[in-house]
Amino acid sequence: MTTEGRNFALDFLVMATRKHHHHHHRHRNTFWQEFRFEITVTLLLVTGVALLVEQFEIRRTVWGWIQTGVRFLNRFFRNFFQDFFNFLLSLRLSNTIGVILILIAFFMIFNRFRKKMIVRYSVLYSCPQCGSELARIHRTFYHKVLGLFFWANIRHYKCKKCDYKGIKMDWKQS
Numbered sequence: 001m002t003t004e005g006r007n008f009a010l011d012f013l014v015m016a017t018r019k020h021h022h023h024h025h026r027h028r029n030t031f032w033q034e035f036r037f038e039i040t041v042t043l044l045l046v047t048g049v050a051l052l053v054e055q056f057e058i059r060r061t062v063w064g065w066i067q068t069g070v071r072f073l074n075r076f077f078r079n080f081f082q083d084f085f086n087f088l089l090s091l092r093l094s095n096t097i098g099v100i101l102i103l104i105a106f107f108m109i110f111n112r113f114r115k116k117m118i119v120r121y122s123v124l125y126s127c128p129q130c131g132s133e134l135a136r137i138h139r140t141f142y143h144k145v146l147g148l149f150f151w152a153n154i155r156h157y158k159c160k161k162c163d164y165k166g167i168k169m170d171w172k173q174s
């Protein structure tokens with residue numbers, strides 16, 4: 001039997017037994033009216049505790065993220081340096097010798113080119129266009145770089161009669 005049904009039956013009983021049935025106190029306080037205070041306080045408590053616990057959870061989660069991030073970075077850098085060190089260790093002797101041989105070959109090619117260049121530009125006594133006398137002028141930035149690259153002395157000349165300009169290369173004396 002439901003509450004409504006029981007109430008109805010009780011009311012019916014009351015009505016049947018009472019004379020002044022229209023004044024009977026049928027409308028009893030509902031559960032909400034009766035326990036409004038308790039319900040409110042309980043709801044406040046539950047909500048408050050839930051919020052506190054949730055906040056705690058959030059805080060713990062954020063802290064967990066930070067910890068995870070720090071751990072990740074730490075591991076990343078440790079692994080990076082470990083990998084780099086292992087790479088250096090894993091370089092075999094044959095690799096090193098190979099690199100050295102290639103460097104020697106490049107140096108030999110460059111040195112041959114350098115010698116040829118210096119010999120080619122080492123002879124300049126008079127203007128190749130008109131045979132006139134030459135005058136030494138200031139070197140440009142390009143000539144300085146060239147001198148460093150070929151490890152040679154470079155002199156810049158200009159013809160006294162025509163518009164010829166040229167360089168003279170020499171072995172570095174040092």
Ligand SMILES: [Zn+2]
Nearest residue numbers: 127130159162
């Ligand atoms: Zn000239």
